[in-house]
Amino acid sequence: MTAVPVPHRVVARRPETADTVTLCLEPVGAALPDFAPGQFAMVHSFGRGEIPVSASSVQATGGLAHTIRSVGAVSDGLCATRVGDVVGLRGPYGNTWELERAHGADVLVVAGGIGLAPLRPLILTALDGRKAYGRVNVLIGARTPDDLIVRKEIESWPTTFTGVTVDQPADGWRGDVGVVTQLLGRARFAPDNTWAFVCGPEPMIRAAARELAEHGVPRDRVRVSLERNMRCATGHCGHCQFGPLLLCQVGPVVDWAHAEPLLSVREL
Amino acid sequence: MTATAAPAVLDRDGLNALVAALVAQGRTVVGPTVRDGAIVLAELASADELPFGWGVELDAGRYRLVSREDGAAFAHSSGPQSWKSYLHPSRERLWSADRTPAGDIRFTPHEPDPPSYAFLGVRPCDLRAIAIQDRVLTGGRYEDTGYGKRRAGAFLIVAECTEPGATCFCVSTGGGPAADPGYDLALTEVVDEDGHRFLVRVGSEEGAKLLERLPHRTADPATEATARTAVDTARDRMGRALPPVDLRALMGASLDAERWNDVASRCLTCGNCTMVCPTCFCTTTEEVTDLTGDHTERWQRWDSCFDLDFSHLHGGPVRSSGRSRYRQWLTHKLSTWHDQFDTTGCVGCGRCIVWCPAGIDITEEVTALDAELTGSAADADHAAFRTEPD
Numbered sequence: 001m002t003a004v005p006v007p008h009r010v011v012a013r014r015p016e017t018a019d020t021v022t023l024c025l026e027p028v029g030a031a032l033p034d035f036a037p038g039q040f041a042m043v044h045s046f047g048r049g050e051i052p053v054s055a056s057s058v059q060a061t062g063g064l065a066h067t068i069r070s071v072g073a074v075s076d077g078l079c080a081t082r083v084g085d086v087v088g089l090r091g092p093y094g095n096t097w098e099l100e101r102a103h104g105a106d107v108l109v110v111a112g113g114i115g116l117a118p119l120r121p122l123i124l125t126a127l128d129g130r131k132a133y134g135r136v137n138v139l140i141g142a143r144t145p146d147d148l149i150v151r152k153e154i155e156s157w158p159t160t161f162t163g164v165t166v167d168q169p170a171d172g173w174r175g176d177v178g179v180v181t182q183l184l185g186r187a188r189f190a191p192d193n194t195w196a197f198v199c200g201p202e203p204m205i206r207a208a209a210r211e212l213a214e215h216g217v218p219r220d221r222v223r224v225s226l227e228r229n230m231r232c233a234t235g236h237c238g239h240c241q242f243g244p245l246l247l248c249q250v251g252p253v254v255d256w257a258h259a260e261p262l263l264s265v266r267e268l
Numbered sequence: 269m270t271a272t273a274a275p276a277v278l279d280r281d282g283l284n285a286l287v288a289a290l291v292a293q294g295r296t297v298v299g300p301t302v303r304d305g306a307i308v309l310a311e312l313a314s315a316d317e318l319p320f321g322w323g324v325e326l327d328a329g330r331y332r333l334v335s336r337e338d339g340a341a342f343a344h345s346s347g348p349q350s351w352k353s354y355l356h357p358s359r360e361r362l363w364s365a366d367r368t369p370a371g372d373i374r375f376t377p378h379e380p381d382p383p384s385y386a387f388l389g390v391r392p393c394d395l396r397a398i399a400i401q402d403r404v405l406t407g408g409r410y411e412d413t414g415y416g417k418r419r420a421g422a423f424l425i426v427a428e429c430t431e432p433g434a435t436c437f438c439v440s441t442g443g444g445p446a447a448d449p450g451y452d453l454a455l456t457e458v459v460d461e462d463g464h465r466f467l468v469r470v471g472s473e474e475g476a477k478l479l480e481r482l483p484h485r486t487a488d489p490a491t492e493a494t495a496r497t498a499v500d501t502a503r504d505r506m507g508r509a510l511p512p513v514d515l516r517a518l519m520g521a522s523l524d525a526e527r528w529n530d531v532a533s534r535c536l537t538c539g540n541c542t543m544v545c546p547t548c549f550c551t552t553t554e555e556v557t558d559l560t561g562d563h564t565e566r567w568q569r570w571d572s573c574f575d576l577d578f579s580h581l582h583g584g585p586v587r588s589s590g591r592s593r594y595r596q597w598l599t600h601k602l603s604t605w606h607d608q609f610d611t612t613g614c615v616g617c618g619r620c621i622v623w624c625p626a627g628i629d630i631t632e633e634v635t636a637l638d639a640e641l642t643g644s645a646a647d648a649d650h651a652a653f654r655t656e657p658d
Contacts, residue, residue: 003410004363004377028372046365046373047564049555071582086373088365229580231553234410237571238550239578241600244607249409265523267592 003234005044005088006032008064010081016149020114021079022056022067025089032089034059037121038097038225038253041066042233044088045077052230054118054252055092061124064089067117067149093233094252097122097223102195106134108187108217110208112141112180112200116149118225118252119199127158135160137187141180141204142166145173161187180204181211191216198256199225206263209256222256243268275487276468276479278455280315283341283466285482286425286453287315290386295423298354299388300347305333307347309354312388319344326433326507326618329627338459342389345433346617350394350546351387355418356401358570362414362553367562379413386423389455392447393438393615395426397546399450403609404549423474426454430498434507435618437631441510443615445502447471453479456495467495508618508631510602511638515612519603522637523595531633532591534626539572541620541628542597547605547613550578573597598633 012024035041035058042050043066051074057065070079081087099107099122107126111119126136136159142148145166154162163183165176176183180200194217198208205224212222226247231237233248240247243262245254262268278286290297291313300307301317307324310317318341325332326345336343361378368374390398402419405412429438429445438444447454452475456467467487470476511518542548552571557564571578573596579586587593605613614630621629 004375005365007373007375044365046367047555047557047561049553050566069582075582084371086371088373088375227581228586229578231551231568231571234412235408236405236410236412236549237552238573239552239571241573241596241604241608243599244604246608267587267589268523268596 003090005042005050005090006030007086008089010083010085010087013081013083016067017147019071019079020067020069020149022065022117022149023078023081023087024057024063024065025087026063028086032091035064035092036096037061037099037125038118039092039094040118040233040252041089041091041093042230043068043074043078044090045074045081046087048077049074050088050090050231051075051078052093052233052248054225056117056120058121061121061128067114067120069114090233094248095250097197097225097253099125099195099197102126103132104134106189106194107136108189108194108196108212109136109138110180110196110198110200110212111139112204112208113143113147114149115198115200115204115225116140119197120150122197123157123159130158134190134193135188137161137189138163139180139183139187140164141183141200144168145170145175163187179207181208184211184215192218194221196222198222202226202263209260213256219257219260220255223253224256224259225252226254226259227252273470273476275492276470276484277487277491278466278468278482278484280464282483283318284315286478287312287388289478289481290388290423293386294384295386296383297386297388298351300342300344302333306331307333307344309347309349309351315341318342318389323431324433326435326622327627328435328621328629329624331622339464340431340457340459342427342455342457343431345429345431345436346391346393346546346619346622348544348619348623350544350617350619351390351398352401352546352549354385354387355398355422356405356415356549360414360568362566362568364563364565382414382418382421384421384423385418386425388425389427390424390451391429391617392426392445393429393436393443393617394546395424395447395450396438396443396615397617398424399448400547400609400611400613400615401549403611404547407609423478424451424453426451428454428456428495428499429502430457432502432505432507433618435621435629436506436616437508437510437618438616439503439506439509440512440631441612441614441616446499451475456499458491458494458498460494462490465491467491506616508621508629510614510616510631511635513638515602515634516606518634518638518641519599522641523599525637525640527633527636527640528591528595530636531594531628532589534628535590535594536626537574537576537590537593538625539574540623540625542572542574543570544619544623546617546619547601547615548572552578573600598630601630602634
C-alpha cells in the first residue's frame, strides 16, 4: 500500500435508516480523480481505521457521497461524524458498473437494502441519459420499510418501472411484501436485450441473478457487485481474494457468468 | 558485459573481501549465520559469520543443525526466514495523521530511505520467490513503493544449491538448483582436494564492477566442471516432489475434495506456513493512536489467510472452517496465483513442510488430492487434463 488518504470535509449528513447515514463529502484541499458509478473509496475514520465503501453519489450525479451502515468500529466512527468533520479518502478504486455497455438496451436494477447505494449513481446516470437506453427498471428490496434508503428520492425517479418490496411490513405499509425477485414479473424488459445490475446481500444477489438468468437475461449481462474484506484496495494485501479474482482490482463488479461458479463453492 | 563475464573463482579470502567491499560501500549485508540452533538470516559484519561447517537435517516438522566436515558455508537448504523479512518486512508504518487545533486532519506519508541491502547466499528458489513478490507488489496497476525502493537498491548474490534438503522440491515447481537470471553475482561453492573456493558468475554491470575489485582468478575448467556437476547432481537429489500433473487444473477440480477435511483435522491453522513462505505476501493494517488522541498511525503487518479475521465481513468470516482456510492457501499457491499474477506461488523451498508444527507436507497433500481426483474420475479420460512435467 502506498497512497495516503486525502482529507474530505463532511458537508452534509443525511440519516437514511436507524443505522445508516449518507455523508456528502468535499475535498479540503486537492480533490481525488472523479469516481464512476460502481467504484469505491477507502474511507478513513481518525484513530479507527479504513473501510471500503462504494460511492453512492459521484461528481456527475451531485458531488461525492458515501452511504455507510454502522456495523463495526470504523463504520461506527464514520456514521458518528458531524457536518464539518474531516475524514480521509483514498480512491477511486475498482472497476465500474460499465453502464455504457447497456446503450440501446433495457436496464434492470435489482437492489437489496444498502445495496441500493452503489447503484444510485448508475440509476441517476441512466435516467440522465435516458435516450441512450431502452426501458429502465428499478427493483428494490429491504428487510422492513424502515430499512429503505433514499426513500423519498426513489419516488421521484422517472423510470419505466420502480418496484419496492419489504420482507417484514410495518403498520401503514401498503406496498409489496416478499423477496425482491417477485417484482421481476412486473418489470418491463426484453430479456435478450437487457443489462442487469445487482447489489445487495450475497444470498439476494445469488437468487436475483439466478432468476434473471432463468428469465433469459444472458449471464454475461448480469453485473453483480461483490464484497470481501479489503485492507489496501491496491491489490497487495490479499484479503479480497475470491477464488481467482482479486476483487479490488478486477471487481467489485463481476459478470454473473464469472461469479456464479465461484459463489456456488462454500466458504470460498 | 565486460571480460569478467567469464566465470571467475574466489577463494575464502575473496569471499571475505566481497563482504568487506559491500560493507565499505555502506550496504547492509545480510546472509545466513548460525544462531539459536538454526541457520538464520542476519546482518553480517564479515564472511566469517557465515555457517562454515554447518548443514541441516530436515523433515516434516523437524529442523536440526548438523556439522559438516568439509567446512562448506552454503551446504544447507532454506532456514526459517526468507528475504521477504527484509524486502517486505513484517511490520511497516505506512502513514500517520494528526488532528490540527482547527479540527482538520493532516496525513503524512512514511517514506524513509531504505537501507541499501546486499543479500549474500540467496538460494535459486528464493531468487524465484523474490521475482514472484516483485510481480505481486510492483508489477500490477499500483506499486508498493516501499517494497519497490528496498528492492531496487538490493544487491543479490546467489549461492547455487549443491546440497538440497529432504523437504526440497523446487524442480517439480519448474525451478532448480541453478540460478535463474536476476542476480548480480552467483556463487557455486566447491570444496575438494584442490581447496575451498567459489565459482562466480556475473549477472549485472554492478556485479562485474564489484568482482573486478576482489582478489579473483579466471575459472579453471576443473573448478567449473566440478561446480556444474554438483548443481546438476543436486537436481536429482530433491527430497520431495509435487505430482507431475497440471496443478492449476487439479486445484480447480478439487474444491469439494474430501482430503480438505483430512488435512483440516491435522492443521492447527497457526499460519506458520504463511510466515515462513518466501512468496506469501498478505498483510493487514492496524490503526495505532497515542494517548492524546490527536495522533494516529497506520501500520501494515504480515497477515495469514489462516487467521479467522482474514476474511472477516460484518456478520462473520467468509472462511470460518479450517478446511476452507487450508484450501484457500493451497489453491492460491498452486492455482489462482496464476490467475492473479501469471506465475505460480510456490517455489518448492520446503519451508512450509519443515516449520509446520503438525508436520503437514504440501507435496503429500497435493499427491492425495491428485489421487482422490483420479480415483473419483477413474472412468473419465484424464489424458487431456494432465500435462507432462517441463
